[in-house]
Amino acid sequence: MMAIAMRTNLVLAALLAVLVPLSLLAGRVWIDPFHVSEAGTNAALILMELRLPRAILAVTIGAGLGAAGAAMQGFLRNPLADPGLFGIAPMAALGAVTWLWFGAAFPLAFAAFGLPLVALVGAALGMTLLAAIAGRTASGVGGGIALFTLAGLMIASLAGALTALAITLSPNAFAMSQIVLWLNGALTDRSWNEVWLAGPLTLAGIAVLAFASRALDALTLGDDAARSMGVDPSRLLLLLVIGVGLTVGAGVAVAGIIGFVGLIVPHLVRPLTDRMPSNLILPSALAGGALVLVADCAVRILPLVTELRLGIALSLIGAPFFLWLLIRMRRGQL
Numbered sequence: 001m002m003a004i005a006m007r008t009n010l011v012l013a014a015l016l017a018v019l020v021p022l023s024l025l026a027g028r029v030w031i032d033p034f035h036v037s038e039a040g041t042n043a044a045l046i047l048m049e050l051r052l053p054r055a056i057l058a059v060t061i062g063a064g065l066g067a068a069g070a071a072m073q074g075f076l077r078n079p080l081a082d083p084g085l086f087g088i089a090p091m092a093a094l095g096a097v098t099w100l101w102f103g104a105a106f107p108l109a110f111a112a113f114g115l116p117l118v119a120l121v122g123a124a125l126g127m128t129l130l131a132a133i134a135g136r137t138a139s140g141v142g143g144g145i146a147l148f149t150l151a152g153l154m155i156a157s158l159a160g161a162l163t164a165l166a167i168t169l170s171p172n173a174f175a176m177s178q179i180v181l182w183l184n185g186a187l188t189d190r191s192w193n194e195v196w197l198a199g200p201l202t203l204a205g206i207a208v209l210a211f212a213s214r215a216l217d218a219l220t221l222g223d224d225a226a227r228s229m230g231v232d233p234s235r236l237l238l239l240l241v242i243g244v245g246l247t248v249g250a251g252v253a254v255a256g257i258i259g260f261v262g263l264i265v266p267h268l269v270r271p272l273t274d275r276m277p278s279n280l281i282l283p284s285a286l287a288g289g290a291l292v293l294v295a296d297c298a299v300r301i302l303p304l305v306t307e308l309r310l311g312i313a314l315s316l317i318g319a320p321f322f323l324w325l326l327i328r329m330r331r332g333q334l
Helices: 002-023 039-078 089-106 108-134 140-168 173-183 192-211 213-221 223-228 233-255 261-272 279-302 310-330
Strands: none
Touching: 002 039, 002 261, 002 279, 039 140, 039 192, 039 213, 039 233, 039 279, 089 108, 089 140, 089 173, 089 233, 108 192, 108 233, 140 173, 140 279, 192 213, 192 223, 192 233, 192 279, 213 223, 213 233, 261 279, 261 310, 279 310
């Protein structure tokens, strides 16, 4: 089983090693890889300051969302679970919307990092609320799962309602446009600053989820078996909240809402593993990075007047995929 997981990880890592250099060449202005030096300083500037940080950020965000999706599906034992459904991403979005509303009132020095910082604060608040509500169950792992799901949906609904209210009461058309565009998710005009912000947080979140993966394996045997093997429900819930909060919150903080990655990716890589969460988190992270990178390249090269938002592109893929999963579940194939 370890050999299967190792082989899958190596294949996905090799795929990323091929996709990242190729992504640097694609865009409205195509760059000939054999004549980069002849293209002058503009080509080098485009590669190093625009496309390379954007590619790294796409891989980073995709990896975080993929790992979070695999962990959530393992914890809830539900193949339709997605980290965006449990309040953390909507709360991060609400924090960012708050900044877009009031950011102009702060000194210009805060403009560069104000929105990501406030989005992370929103994600942290979502994590705290989720842990405070769902962490107080005394009914064991099973009760914790049900309460976790209901608490997450409640937080997501509240954050969504407040975000819609902020859009409705926007002080001007420009602010409303900025909010709507940001909520659709994109990597346009991102720089190394966003990479240095999201990278460490996402890696820390993936590490926390990997640390919790053995306990998630025990859950596949049932609640009673997991408790008999020493699984502490409250501790596992805390690890999940921290791990998912860091990965999803970091992504939302720098790119806005990018959905369905955590739903799609685990299903794509699960047949290539032994289906245990401990052997699914890392492949899902690698595949998630590849998926977001390919989607970002696609939106850059589409012949449209303005670049299609990455969140919209992935939703156009994810919604039919979700429907397909529902049909399979109805037929008992999941």
